[in-house]
Amino acid sequence: METNFSITPIATQLSTAIQRKINGKTKPLGALGRLEEVALQICQIQQTLSPSLQRPHVLVFAGDHGIAHEGVSAYPQEVTWQMVMNFLNGGAAINVFCKQHNIELRVVDAGVNYDFPLDIKQLIHNKIQKGTANFARESAMSLQQTEKCFESASSIVKRIAESGCNVIGFGEMGIANTSSAAMLMSALCNLPVEKCIGRGTGLSDKALQHKIDVLSKVFANRGRSYSPMNTLAMYGGFEIAQLVGAILQAAECRMIVLIDGFIATSAYLVAQAMQPTIKEYCIFCHQSQEQGHQLLLHYLKVNPLLNLEMRLGEGTGVAVAYPLIQSAVHFMNEMASFESAGVSTKV
């Protein structure tokens, strides 16, 4: 199986009418730049001239990685569960930015190497296993586990869609997951692995070289697969695989899908390889400072809204970009037209 998702291409019959409405607003043609693109895309997704954003959500998937044991991260693995607790206690950057913009935040244990008490109700318990296998030695996940990730992420996204949400972004937490993302990128874009590797949470020059050495050896030993599903199983992580499933499901539900930084884009890459149509539903929010992300965005021919030199994951790029999505919707609904405001048009 590849995937069972059924993603509808977006109908374009309203495009002319939407563009006419945008052009009729009291501003020079095209003067709202990227916001006009976003408005057009959202109107097309929603098949309307009067778009709306309902119950925005950010879903953060957390998981641990066997590759962390190769010393590829600047932080110890326990930071994954500690940060999950920080999310649940409201202390992380993503909490602050979601609160600022009235975004509902949900945290998913996709496979953290820690036993969270089951009575923590704010946590969605989707654990596949306590961390992936070390992909330096064996496949990070089995195909069955990968499929299970898709299923469980899908069911969360479906529930959220049913609750009335029509705009959703995804974040992640997982020590060593820039290594997974770099491997996915290298394999699926057919790019040299060293071009896909960055400093993650802040490696020194020496530690970065070690990460490059480790991951280059993996390719030398284990080779590449160009099948998105096999590649995902071989080098991915539980949080990344759940991200892939979540992105696909959100597009199936015709939601506006907000894509965060490097890790989320690597999940998008896998999802797009499976179902290219998802691109029409996605808005890329932030170009990470992580080396590799710029190249990956270039490969995907997408241009994120923001470049704030952040490199934090968690969905923070989505959350800080969200007011721009709102601005696009607001100007469509609230700005006067040349006609209604009695403003003269071009000479």
Added chain:
Amino acid sequence: METNFSITPIATQLSTAIQRKINGKTKPLGALGRLEEVALQICQIQQTLSPSLQRPHVLVFAGDHGIAHEGVSAYPQEVTWQMVMNFLNGGAAINVFCKQHNIELRVVDAGVNYDFPLDIKQLIHNKIQKGTANFARESAMSLQQTEKCFESASSIVKRIAESGCNVIGFGEMGIANTSSAAMLMSALCNLPVEKCIGRGTGLSDKALQHKIDVLSKVFANRGRSYSPMNTLAMYGGFEIAQLVGAILQAAECRMIVLIDGFIATSAYLVAQAMQPTIKEYCIFCHQSQEQGHQLLLHYLKVNPLLNLEMRLGEGTGVAVAYPLIQSAVHFMNEMASFESAGVSTKV
């Protein structure tokens, strides 16, 4: 006289403590990128580790330009007053974005070629004259008028500061004011005028060439002055001169000063030439698509937060960037520290 503003350099004795607080937040060092820079700057301006944003304002100055009669704009001059009415009626882009972010919007008639009824209370009546002189033939403004612009803009900004506002951005409206801004830039940066000229509200290739021809001839006939005050009088506009005074006054009041696009940056350029210390109080919000702005920002060695390919003026770049300023303040005040959250630090 140059200016009477007294701008205090920002004390740096808190810098280490501020940076320590930023670094202690639960995120990799530097991972919030530009937001960390903004947080540091705001904390320094406010001399605190717990910054706050109070009663944010956007002030839009509107004025007309004699140079419009040379056919340098894609829109007729009457659009200036019509857009002022649109601002007052709530229908323009700046209204929508200010409303979205709870920014108080004030509109100033700095010199529009129209008689607004004096009973329109939402309009601040600061008219110097109904449009500047045509700077192709004579100085756009007298030195006296320019000084009057400073005085009247200052008194508005002082009143707003006294009302409790500590963060203020400035926008403008004025058909043909990209021509004024290009002349100011060319004169004060000593750059060829054609490098400073763009399409404004959307000139065709032919009309752009006409604009370049007209403005190049002006320099050939009238020459340059490197005195900021003389240059401002010669080529500026009433709304631009009021912007200059407003920026200087806001810095004197130790407010956070938000700088918009091309026109606002040209006003900043004049203000900085008079009082370089203002730079410490200013945050550049958006790189306009207007040709010239990128070069001007490069000249000033500043890097705006956003590049959304907008070119609308009105202060829209300030308004859409405002939530990022808020995010910087919120993370400083609300994020947990490694210590408080019990998260392990770097290995």
